[in-house]
Amino acid sequence: xxxxxQDLQHAxxxxxxxxxxxxxxxGKSIRNLKAEGGNVYLEIVxxxxxxxxxxxxxxxxxxxxxxIAGVEAVTVNVYSKIVSHAVQRGVxxxxxxxxxxxxxxxxxxxxxxxxxxxxxxxLAAEGAIVGMLDADIYGPSQPTMxxxxxxxxxKDGKIMEPMEGHGIQANSVGFLIDVETPMVWRGPMVxxxxxxxxxxxxxxxxxxxxxxxxxxxxxxxxxLAQKVPVTGAVIVTTPQDIALxxxxxxxxMFEKVNIPILGIVENMAMHKCSxxxxxxxxxxxxxxxxxxxxxxxxxxxxxxxxxxxREQADSGKPTVVADPDGEVAQIYKTIARKVAAKIAKASQxxxxxxxxxxxxxx
Numbered sequence: 001x002x003x004x005x006q007d008l009q010h011a012x013x014x015x016x017x018x019x020x021x022x023x024x025x026x027g028k029s030i031r032n033l034k035a036e037g038g039n040v041y042l043e044i045v046x047x048x049x050x051x052x053x054x055x056x057x058x059x060x061x062x063x064x065x066x067x068i069a070g071v072e073a074v075t076v077n078v079y080s081k082i083v084s085h086a087v088q089r090g091v092x093x094x095x096x097x098x099x100x101x102x103x104x105x106x107x108x109x110x111x112x113x114x115x116x117x118x119x120x121x122x123l124a125a126e127g128a129i130v131g132m133l134d135a136d137i138y139g140p141s142q143p144t145m146x147x148x149x150x151x152x153x154x155k156d157g158k159i160m161e162p163m164e165g166h167g168i169q170a171n172s173v174g175f176l177i178d179v180e181t182p183m184v185w186r187g188p189m190v191x192x193x194x195x196x197x198x199x200x201x202x203x204x205x206x207x208x209x210x211x212x213x214x215x216x217x218x219x220x221x222x223x224l225a226q227k228v229p230v231t232g233a234v235i236v237t238t239p240q241d242i243a244l245x246x247x248x249x250x251x252x253m254f255e256k257v258n259i260p261i262l263g264i265v266e267n268m269a270m271h272k273c274s275x276x277x278x279x280x281x282x283x284x285x286x287x288x289x290x291x292x293x294x295x296x297x298x299x300x301x302x303x304x305x306x307x308x309x310r311e312q313a314d315s316g317k318p319t320v321v322a323d324p325d326g327e328v329a330q331i332y333k334t335i336a337r338k339v340a341a342k343i344a345k346a347s348q349x350x351x352x353x354x355x356x357x358x359x360x361x362x
Contacts, residue, residue, distance in 0.1 A: 003070045008033060008040065029046065039073045039074075040074045045081050047080070047345075048344050049207070052125075082128060088259060094198065098207050099343055101343075104236070105215050105247060111268065116210055121332075132146065138190070140174030142172050142212055146165035151176065152171060161202055194224070195228075215246075235250055241287065262343065263292070263297055269281070301331050308328070320333070
């Protein structure tokens with residue numbers, strides 16, 4: 001007795017993707033579903049990098065389909081397929097980059113750069129090809145956080161080769177200047193530097209470019225909104241009221257320039273005493289959740305105030321690399337999968353389907 005496709009589809013509708021919270025049928029993840037006798041074959045295509053979920057999803061699908069009458073064996077191929085998604089109207093995609101994620105905050109000191117570094121490393125750990133652009137021209141910190149030293153080289157004297165650290169590509173003005181040299185630049189020079197770092201780097205087939213933004217809503221942010229094809233933005237804040245006030249301004253700025261908000265990351269949500277284990281909300285409680293409710297955006301995750309996070313970032317091995325199986329690294333990986341899944345739900349970029357019109361004299 002061969003199971004019908006209807007039986008298989010019905011069973012697959014009962015299974016929920018652990019990241020998107022959609023069933024695999026309605027989420028359009030099923031490919032090449034077929035049954036031959038008692039043998040069933042199908043593919044599950046994830047729109048986000050999910051290396052750590054491949055085996056759990058495979059077992060989930062196999063266990064359910066084997067309960068269907070007539071099914072003897074189930075072969076499930078689970079893999080990720082990352083595609084380019086739509087950006088601001090009138091802004092073209094950059095060659096070598098499928099999606100750009102801006103990590104921003106309204107004010108400094110909330111852990112934005114640490115979050116950006118760990119987000120990039122978590123996406124890479126889940127199987128994506130990732131780049132990091134340090135757009136904080138006045139205070140570049142990614143060279144230190146990613147443990148990268150030296151200067152980028154150029155093979156043709158025009159385009160820089162990206163630096164590499166922990167498996168991700170990176171570029172920063174911090175690679176081009178002395179570590180103690182202050183950037184005494186006016187706005188136009190800063191925005192030009194950002195454009196050059198972005199467009200004059202030979203990014204290689206990136207699924208995601210994470211952009212570590214400077215704090216605030218000034219020239220860099222406006223340039224990013226007008227000239228850089230941003231797929232979505234992540235807002236970093238702490239539960240503290242003054243941080244939330246500025247984070248709301250950053251969120252509203254992205255809304256005004258039609259850049260989707262992928263969600264909010266709440267840093268320093270609680271502190272666990274290293275001696276007694278007591279939990280204390282030093283900077284307030286529930287601020288990120290309230291902000292997410294007020295603006296109808298997702299709270300992607302809350303991270304503790306943990307000395308290890310700071311020490312690991314300062315050492316050039318952020319948490320996702322230094323302690324990949326630890327609790328905090330798992331929070332970062334969960335945030336990364338949620339961000340990627342939000343992008344996967346967005347409209348795909350369709351510019352490549354339109355033919356190029358070339359006028360020639362014949």
